[in-house]
Amino acid sequence: MGAEITIGELAELMQVSVHQIRYFEEKGVLLPSYTDTNQYRKYGIDQIYQLSQIILLRKLGMPVQAVKECMAESGQQVMEEKLHRSLVEIGGEIARLQLLEQFILKVLQEQGDFQMEKQSCQVKMREAMPLQKWFEMDSAATLDARTLAEQSVRVNALSETDIHYIYDRTNTVSLYTAVEPGGEVGRVLPAGEYLSCRLQVTDESVLKEEIGQFSRYAEQEYGELPGPLVLIEKSYLSLFSRDKLHYEILLCIESGDATGGADAR
DNA sequence: TTTCTTACA
DNA sequence: TGTAAGGA
Numbered sequence: 001m002g003a004e005i006t007i008g009e010l011a012e013l014m015q016v017s018v019h020q021i022r023y024f025e026e027k028g029v030l031l032p033s034y035t036d037t038n039q040y041r042k043y044g045i046d047q048i049y050q051l052s053q054i055i056l057l058r059k060l061g062m063p064v065q066a067v068k069e070c071m072a073e074s075g076q077q078v079m080e081e082k083l084h085r086s087l088v089e090i091g092g093e094i095a096r097l098q099l100l101e102q103f104i105l106k107v108l109q110e111q112g113d114f115q116m117e118k119q120s121c122q123v124k125m126r127e128a129m130p131l132q133k134w135f136e137m138d139s140a141a142t143l144d145a146r147t148l149a150e151q152s153v154r155v156n157a158l159s160e161t162d163i164h165y166i167y168d169r170t171n172t173v174s175l176y177t178a179v180e181p182g183g184e185v186g187r188v189l190p191a192g193e194y195l196s197c198r199l200q201v202t203d204e205s206v207l208k209e210e211i212g213q214f215s216r217y218a219e220q221e222y223g224e225l226p227g228p229l230v231l232i233e234k235s236y237l238s239l240f241s242r243d244k245l246h247y248e249i250l251l252c253i254e255s256g257d258a259t260g261g262a263d264a265r
Numbered sequence: 266t267t268t269c270t271t272a273c274a
Numbered sequence: 275t276g277t278a279a280g281g282a
Contacts, residue, residue, distance in 0.1 A: 008267065018268085019276065038282075039269060 004033050004042035014051050021051070029054055029068045061086040061093075103160060107236055114198055114237060114246060121197040121217065123253060126189075131164055131176035133186030139173040142204055156180065158235070164189075165231040189230065192255035195222070200237075200244040207247065214249045227252035 011018045024030040025041070030050055032041035043051075050071065057067045066082050135151045137143075155161060155177050164176040166187070179185055197214050201207045211231065218225060230250040237246035 006267075007269095017276075022269090023275080040267085041269090 004044045007032075007041050007043070010043045010048070010051065013048065014055065016051075016055065024051075024054060024064070027064050027068060029064060029071060061090050107239070110234055110237060110246075111240055114200070117196075117198045118200070121195060121214070123193055124196050126191060126194050126250075128191040128256075129189040130179050130185045131187045131189065132179045132183040134163075134175040134177055136172045136174045139167060139171055159238075160236055163233040163235070165233070167229040167231070169228075189250075190227075190252065190255035193253045195251045195253050197249045198247070199249070200241065200246050202244055207245075210247075211249060214251070218251050222253055225251055225253065227255065 005013070007018050007021055011021055021030065022041075025032070030047060033044040033047055034042050036042055054067055054071070057070060058064070060083060062070070062082055066085075070079055070082060134153055134155060137147060141147070161177045166174045166176060168174070174187075176187060195214075195218055197210075199207075199210050201210065211229070215229065232248045232250065234246045234248065238244060
């Protein structure tokens with residue numbers, strides 16, 4: 001037998017790494033045709049076909065363990081079932097990547113908006129926004145580590161979500177996040193016209209001051225408004241400027257639906 | 266030079 | 275999976 005090739009040659013032929021071939025062997029997926037006296041692995045034409053099949057199955061998203069089972073059993077049923085499972089998992093992966101894509105687009109969009117609208121108020125139309133209740137706290141309190149740790153409701157990716165602070169005319173502020181999968185809608189901010197102001201602040205006192213200023217401006221321009229003041233914290237924008245928190249303050253001027261009631265005129 | 270084993274990021 | 279060490 002002189003037709004066999006070395007691991008290096010096989011790797012070159014099949015465009016995979018030598019390490020990967022040894023890994024397949026360790027997992028019992030691909031054994032050499034024989035081992036030479038000098039411990040060198042030797043591979044024949046059968047192994048070449050086997051390896052190409054292994055590579056194909058791996059490319060189809062099948063785990064090495066499942067590939068092993070396929071190679072061992074080689075039944076139609078088994079193959080069909082495993083490919084089906086690969087399909088499901090790939091579907092999940094696609095969904096995960098799409099969420100990531102959406103998030104990146106949103107971050108870039110918000111960042112662009114901040115560049116455009118920095119420190120100036122404007123009126124804009126907004127879609128209805130369903131929110132999930134997180135918790136409430138005293139409106140004079142500030143968010144600290146202890147408060148967050150004590151909440152029974154967990155937010156899975158704090159730095160990826162908009163945190164909505166909703167100030168009704170009470171002494172408490174309610175915190176909401178976007179509705180997470182399986183979450184319960186606790187409140188819906190109505191669609192309609194909103195007065196909006198975006199700002200970046202380094203410390204809390206500035207934020208309080210800005211909110212006060214915003215409220216006074218709103219009252220002066222639009223009179224007493226029925227809706228709550230909404231403060232949205234976009235912590236992911238700190239990616240662009242460290243140490244600064246990015247906020248948008250919103251106040252509904254005229255809602256498109258019945259909730260909150262149309263006023264002024 | 267190539268491959269082997271083993272260990273590690 | 276890739277990379278590195280140290281020996282055959």
